[in-house]
Amino acid sequence: MISRDNFRQPTIRQISQRAGYRCSNPACLRPTIGPDGSDDVASIGVAAHITAAAEGGPRFDPALTNEERAAAENGIWLCQTCSRLVDVDLSSHPTEQLREWKTLAEMRAYLGLRGFTIAVSRTFERLEKMIPALISEMRNDVVKSPFTREIIAFSKGWSYGGGVRSYFTLYFEEHDDLLSKLRIMENYGALIDIKYNDIDRYELTEDFVEYLLLPV
Numbered sequence: 087m088i089s090r091d092n093f094r095q096p097t098i099r100q101i102s103q104r105a106g107y108r109c110s111n112p113a114c115l116r117p118t119i120g121p122d123g124s125d126d127v128a129s130i131g132v133a134a135h136i137t138a139a140a141e142g143g144p145r146f147d148p149a150l151t152n153e154e155r156a157a158a159e160n161g162i163w164l165c166q167t168c169s170r171l172v173d174v175d176l177s178s179h180p181t182e183q184l185r186e187w188k189t190l191a192e193m194r195a196y197l198g199l200r201g202f203t204i205a206v207s208r209t210f211e212r213l214e215k216m217i218p219a220l221i222s223e224m225r226n227d228v229v230k231s232p233f234t235r236e237i238i239a240f241s242k243g244w245s246y247g248g249g250v251r252s253y254f255t256l257y258f259e260e261h262d263d264l265l266s267k268l269r270i271m272e273n274y275g276a277l278i279d280i281k282y283n284d285i286d287r288y289e290l291t292e293d294f295v296e297y298l299l300l301p302v
């Protein structure tokens with residue numbers, strides 16, 4: 087019979103509490119404990135093994151001792167759904183990724199306890215998938231000129247004196263439906279419309295600039 091290095095109760099408690107009882111999958115973050123009925127408690131949390139508890143299991147690491155395999159460092163707090171997912175889809179969930187999730191989950195819980203939150207830029211990622219060329223151009227602009235925020239949508243034939251402020255120029259000729267795309271970006275909180283003097287002007291929000299400057 088294969089021996090399993092299961093977590094003991096105090097270890098499970100440590101893993102769950104250090105994650106603030108939330109699923110550590112950054113795409114989930116579901117609370118794993120809450121009220122059930124009028125006076126009961128429902129729990130959907132699982133202390134999952136980062137590397138398997140037994141030989142032949144997901145991400146098993148033969149280099150670990152039995153104690154290391156059953157230690158809190160080898161556990162990650164997940165909801166039931168995500169704990170199944172990481173063991174079924176192994177190629178998308180290697181050991182390093184689960185360690186990263188765990189580190190981020192504990193950091194999130196640490197900051198949350200002290201009144202801070204980590205802003206997740208998932209929505210900007212979705213936005214970038216929708217209009218990659220435009221956002222890639224903005225990223226190049228911001229990298230070259232990190233203190234500029236103003237954007238002017240312009241046609242190549244027009245002349246514009248500008249002003250003292252520096253700005254980025256987007257050309258209608260280079261982007262189909264430019265104004266519609268900028269409107270979508272506005273809806274996502276990436277831009278603010280500051281149109282004046284009949285010129286389509288926008289300002290990049292600081293959240294979006296931060297996203298553009300994230301290491302890829």
Ligand SMILES: [Zn+2]
Pocket residue numbers: 109110111114115116164165166167168169
């Ligand atoms: Zn989950």
